[in-house]
Amino acid sequence: MRKLILLYSICIALFTACGDSVVSPEQIEKYPSIYPDYIGVTVPATIAPMNFSYTDTSYERIDVIVKGHQGKEVHINAKHVNFPEKEWKQLLNSNQGDSLLFTVSIKQKGKWSTYKPFPMYISPHPIDYGLVYRKIAPGYEVYSRMGIYERDLSSHKERPLVENTLIKGMCVNCHAFNRTDPSHFSLHIRGTHGATFMRTGNKDEYLNTKTDQTIAACVYPYWHPGGEYIAYSTNNTRQSFHTVKDERVEVLDLESDVVVYHPADHHLLLCDSLQKKDRFETFPAFSPDGRTLYFCSAEAKKIPEEYKEIRYNLCSIDFDPSTGTFGSRIDTLVNAEALGKSVSFPRPSYDGKYIMFTLSDYGNFSIWHKEADLWLLDLTSGDLRKLSEVNSDDTESFHNWSSNSRWFVFSSRRGDGLYTRLYLASMEENGKISKPFLLPQEDPETYYDRSVYSYNVPDFTSEPIKIDTKVLSRKLTSSQRISIHATSVEE
Numbered sequence: 059m060r061k062l063i064l065l066y067s068i069c070i071a072l073f074t075a076c077g078d079s080v081v082s083p084e085q086i087e088k089y090p091s092i093y094p095d096y097i098g099v100t101v102p103a104t105i106a107p108m109n110f111s112y113t114d115t116s117y118e119r120i121d122v123i124v125k126g127h128q129g130k131e132v133h134i135n136a137k138h139v140n141f142p143e144k145e146w147k148q149l150l151n152s153n154q155g156d157s158l159l160f161t162v163s164i165k166q167k168g169k170w171s172t173y174k175p176f177p178m179y180i181s182p183h184p185i186d187y188g189l190v191y192r193k194i195a196p197g198y199e200v201y202s203r204m205g206i207y208e209r210d211l212s213s214h215k216e217r218p219l220v221e222n223t224l225i226k227g228m229c230v231n232c233h234a235f236n237r238t239d240p241s242h243f244s245l246h247i248r249g250t251h252g253a254t255f256m257r258t259g260n261k262d263e264y265l266n267t268k269t270d271q272t273i274a275a276c277v278y279p280y281w282h283p284g285g286e287y288i289a290y291s292t293n294n295t296r297q298s299f300h301t302v303k304d305e306r307v308e309v310l311d312l313e314s315d316v317v318v319y320h321p322a323d324h325h326l327l328l329c330d331s332l333q334k335k336d337r338f339e340t341f342p343a344f345s346p347d348g349r350t351l352y353f354c355s356a357e358a359k360k361i362p363e364e365y366k367e368i369r370y371n372l373c374s375i376d377f378d379p380s381t382g383t384f385g386s387r388i389d390t391l392v393n394a395e396a397l398g399k400s401v402s403f404p405r406p407s408y409d410g411k412y413i414m415f416t417l418s419d420y421g422n423f424s425i426w427h428k429e430a431d432l433w434l435l436d437l438t439s440g441d442l443r444k445l446s447e448v449n450s451d452d453t454e455s456f457h458n459w460s461s462n463s464r465w466f467v468f469s470s471r472r473g474d475g476l477y478t479r480l481y482l483a484s485m486e487e488n489g490k491i492s493k494p495f496l497l498p499q500e501d502p503e504t505y506y507d508r509s510v511y512s513y514n515v516p517d518f519t520s521e522p523i524k525i526d527t528k529v530l531s532r533k534l535t536s537s538q539r540i541s542i543h544a545t546s547v548e549e
Contacts, residue, residue: 106214119137120138190209192206232246234281237408258285266542313338315328317329332384352413353404456478483495
């Protein structure tokens with residue numbers, strides 16, 4: 059008898075806790091107001107649970123039913139929408155290439171309302187394992203902590219790879235992988251113990267990339283697809299602060315060049331056409347076939363007097379990987395100067411179809427330019443278009459492609475105008491681009507509301523990064539560096 063009473067009491071308790079079911083709801087013929095806005099987005103089948111919150115008014119409880127044509131539905135009845143990872147992954151996997159339908163009901167003052175169900179599309183195209191990015195406080199603030207972080211896209215787990223607290227005064231900066239492959243990895247570290255960390259296969263090296271023939275150390279890296287070369291720019295920069303309300307920070311090139319490094323023999327390849335004193339050259343990127351080097355080029359101007367007159371075009375030069383030599387002609391692919399605009403961060407898709415870049419009014423530090431947008435150059439047709447599908451009224455800047463060219467990630471300041479967050483979008487083979495979605499978090503509203511960091515320089519990675527911070531710290535503080543040598547080469 060006691061066992062029966064105990065069992066009955068447990069059942070009553072469970073029913074009380076979980077049984078606040080939707081009863082006689084008022085039907086509302088519009089989509090619910092949710093954060094992040096995941097309504098109608100396209101996502102990969104392996105994406106982490108896309109938890110969200112209701113933002114319209116205060117409420118007592120939320121009920122969410124997620125259904126697909128295949129698999130078991132997911133049902134949440136709670137104060138917050140947190141999807142169980144296992145059930146979420148099973149539902150997405152079962153409906154890959156199809157869609158899900160989300161029905162949201164809200165309880166307010168004891169009464170339920172049910173909103174118009176909204177769709178979410180599950181792409182047939184996979185996405186890479188994760189993202190690597192730098193998180194940093196805004197450039198106009200004094201920061202105490204920053205670093206390079208890795209995020210597993212199938213979960214909400216983030217882990218630090220290298221933080222500036224590793225060594226006093228250290229600043230971790232430009233990083234790059236070869237088409238998402240972390241076996242080829244370049245990371246620039248500034249400060250008293252500055253170096254360029256270089257991984258090629260199973261070999262790690264610590265380089266001094268400043269030579270007598272170059273302006274400064276090598277930054278803004280981009281790997282050759284074969285892995286035997288890596289392009290950099292060398293920049294003499296100055297940071298300035300605006301005095302007007304909507305303009306905060308400007309980073310200006312006093313001079314800059316583009317170079318190519320050959321890790322096998324520690325040889326830096328210089329080309330006269332990419333080291334012109336009357337031009338600024340920066341942001342190099344190799345074509346997927348490795349035979350073209352893209353970069354940004356601007357007429358040199360007086361700094362700071364004419365900083366708003368600096369406008370970079372998107373240019374290219376031939377490159378022969380068999381000999382490590384450059385072509386004799388520079389082609390202008392996008393004459394942004396003629397449009398009164400400036401190009402930065404060119405990123406070719408790995409399928410060779412497109413180049414995505416940022417377009418702003420002037421200069422190359424577009425991350426603080428409110429007008430900065432993403433644009434796309436079709437390399438087959440030559441068509442140029444603004445990516446209205448993903449751009450906002452605020453800054454879009456850093457971006458990168460997935461290994462299969464079906465996804466891209468970009469940073470945007472659309473949330474609050476202060477901090478850049480990461481968004482993902484899909485691109486079909488026909489060039490159709492989906493509505494972007496904010497990088498999922500376990501509790502997105504709290505996470506993004508409390509975060510004081512901006513995300514920049516995102517890149518996909520095909521697998522977790524293996525880096526021993528104890529070894530890294532020891533090697534950096536030892537001051538032992540491999541010096542590289544530079545040689546001018548032409549075809």
